[in-house]
Amino acid sequence: MSAFLFLISLSYPISTVVGAQWAADWGAGAYFVTPLILFGLFPLLDLIIGRRPGPSPRVLAERTAVAWPMAVAYGLALAHFVLIGWGLWQVSRAPMDLWSYLGLSLSVGLGTGAMGITTAHELLHKKGRWPRAVGLAMMLGVSYMFFYTEHLKGHHKHVGTPADPTSAPLGENFYRFLWRSTLGIARFIVQTEQKTLAQRGLRFWRWDNPTVWYGLLPLMLMATLVAVLGWVVLPYFCLQSLVAYTLLEVVSYIEHYGLGRRPLPDGRYEKVRDEHTWDADFAWSNWATINLQHHAHHHAQPSLVYASLQAREGSPQLPFGYPTMALVALVPPLWHRVMDPRCRAAVARMSEPVA
Numbered sequence: 001m002s003a004f005l006f007l008i009s010l011s012y013p014i015s016t017v018v019g020a021q022w023a024a025d026w027g028a029g030a031y032f033v034t035p036l037i038l039f040g041l042f043p044l045l046d047l048i049i050g051r052r053p054g055p056s057p058r059v060l061a062e063r064t065a066v067a068w069p070m071a072v073a074y075g076l077a078l079a080h081f082v083l084i085g086w087g088l089w090q091v092s093r094a095p096m097d098l099w100s101y102l103g104l105s106l107s108v109g110l111g112t113g114a115m116g117i118t119t120a121h122e123l124l125h126k127k128g129r130w131p132r133a134v135g136l137a138m139m140l141g142v143s144y145m146f147f148y149t150e151h152l153k154g155h156h157k158h159v160g161t162p163a164d165p166t167s168a169p170l171g172e173n174f175y176r177f178l179w180r181s182t183l184g185i186a187r188f189i190v191q192t193e194q195k196t197l198a199q200r201g202l203r204f205w206r207w208d209n210p211t212v213w214y215g216l217l218p219l220m221l222m223a224t225l226v227a228v229l230g231w232v233v234l235p236y237f238c239l240q241s242l243v244a245y246t247l248l249e250v251v252s253y254i255e256h257y258g259l260g261r262r263p264l265p266d267g268r269y270e271k272v273r274d275e276h277t278w279d280a281d282f283a284w285s286n287w288a289t290i291n292l293q294h295h296a297h298h299h300a301q302p303s304l305v306y307a308s309l310q311a312r313e314g315s316p317q318l319p320f321g322y323p324t325m326a327l328v329a330l331v332p333p334l335w336h337r338v339m340d341p342r343c344r345a346a347v348a349r350m351s352e353p354v355a
Contacts (some may be wrong), residue, residue, distance in 0.1 A: 005287040006072050006307065009118070011037060012111035012200045013083040017108060020090060023100060031103025035112050043324040046282040053311035055282055069307035070131075073122050074289070077134050080116035083108055084141045084240070091236045092229040105236050112142050117248050118289050124148055125302050140221060143241040145214035145247075150185045153192055155252075156302055160261035161269050163188075166249075170258035170343050173332035177253050178246070239308025250326045254278060254318070255295050258343035262350075272299055274314030275350050281311045285321030293322055316346035 012034060019033035041223040087108040091101065124147075132148075135344055139145045150166070158164035165184025168177045179308045193211045197203065205212065218241075225233050261269040280286075290306040296315035297304070318325055319338060328335050335340035 006069075006290050007075070007117040008284070009076050009290060010079055011085075011193065011288070012107075012115045015077050016083065016104070016107040016111055017086065020104065028097060028103055031100050031107055034107035038110055038114060038323055039327055042285055042288060043245070043320065043327075046321040047284045050282040051281040052286075054118050056139045056173065069305045070126075073131075073306070074134065074194035076115055076119040076290075077123065077138055080112060080119065080138050080141060082109050083116075084237075087236060087240065088225065088229060088233050092233050101236065102239070105239035106230065106243055108236075109142075109240035110247065112240055113244035113247030114289065115142075117142060117147070117244055118292050120147070121151070121292075122290060123308050124152065125174065127303065129295070141241075142220040142244040143222075143238070144245055145217060146185065146189050146211070147248075149189050149192065149211060149214070154185075154188050156299065159272055159299065160256055160259060166252040167256045167260070168253045168258070169260065169308055172348075173335065174250065174253050174329045175332070178249050181249060181252065247326070250293070250329050251322060253329055254322060254325050257339060259264040259316070259346060274300065275311040275316065277315050278318050279311060279315040280318040282321035283325055289322060293318075316349075334350045 015034045015037050016031075017029045022030035022033070040142075087104060090096075090104060096104070120135040120138035123131040123138070126132065126135075136145055136148055139147050155164055155166050158167075160167050165181045165188060168174075168181075172180075189211060193209065197206070199275065222234060222237060225237060255278055256276065257278065259278065261272065261276055263269055274296040277296040277299055279296050282293065286293045291309040292298075292306075294309035294311060296312040297309040300312070319342070320328070328338055
């Protein structure tokens with residue numbers, strides 16, 4: 001039963017395809033079914049089903065040893081590629097009006113963000129060339145292969161410190177965060193790779209530097225799509241990539257907002273603890289994001305399979321699941337009213353001695 005629950009993520013591509021079929025009778029509005037489901041139906045189901053802390057220790061141990069969680073992840077990866085390809089076919093086969101074009105791009109982007117990037121994130125944390133290759137290919141589909149470098153070399157090491165551009169300090173609104181984070185990620189990636197190569201006596205601009213290829217491959221893919229399908233597909237591909245990236249940044253903003261790590265006397269920062277991550281134990285949205293909302297456990301054990309993640313007692317709880325909180329984040333006055341008091345209370349509870 002658990003495997004089927006995590007297949008709820010397939011509702012994103014399914015609703016997008018169904019919306020396209022309904023468009024013949026309902027008009028361009030049918031292309032917006034996916035955002036209505038993600039930001040309307042899912043928050044309602046979260047409230048109805050409520051919170052669940054995750055698997056028991058026994059079930060957790062069993063899930064770590066079985067193969068089905070990764071089989072589900074690869075199934076979602078396949079759906080990610082199919083969704084992008086199906087969208088390319090839709091926009092290239094016949095002229096579309098502006099609202100239909102935008103609705104399709106938005107719906108596909110929400111799917112490639114909520115299902116695709118979430119699954120790619122899972123695969124990129126796994127050992128072995130195959131899962132990481134699939135994860136990178138999925139990030140190519142949203143034009144953000146740099147995520148591999150930024151997330152694994154940056155975020156997990158520097159989370160909750162000024163060195164992590166994807167950790168939002170208390171009081172920062174999402175739009176300022178999006179701008180600062182995007183520039184900070186670009187700066188971090190270049191500086192990190194320059195430092196790594198310099199230690200080996202090598203220059204940054206080398207054909208065998210993966211970071212260079214992470215920038216070139218999306219451009220090469222776009223050029224190929226235009227050559228094969230025409231210019232009409234380029235705005236669609238760029239828009240769905242932009243939506244997916246923005247959704248990723250909204251989630252990053254939510255996950256660690258205001259929960260900074262304290263500096264130590266020697267200039268380093270305290271170790272990452274559960275208190276430095278916001279969790280949301282709502283069952284439905286956890287099924288729909290392959291347990292991404294059990295985020296503190298992920299930081300404690302980054303390579304642990306998603307099906308084994310569970311609630312952590314020390315992690316502060318968001319008042320709603322990610323779909324609802326994403327909408328709240330887009331309205332800064334509402335966000336600060338909801339989250340700032342909770343954040344101050346969470347920081348006040350961080351009373352453990354600095355080690």
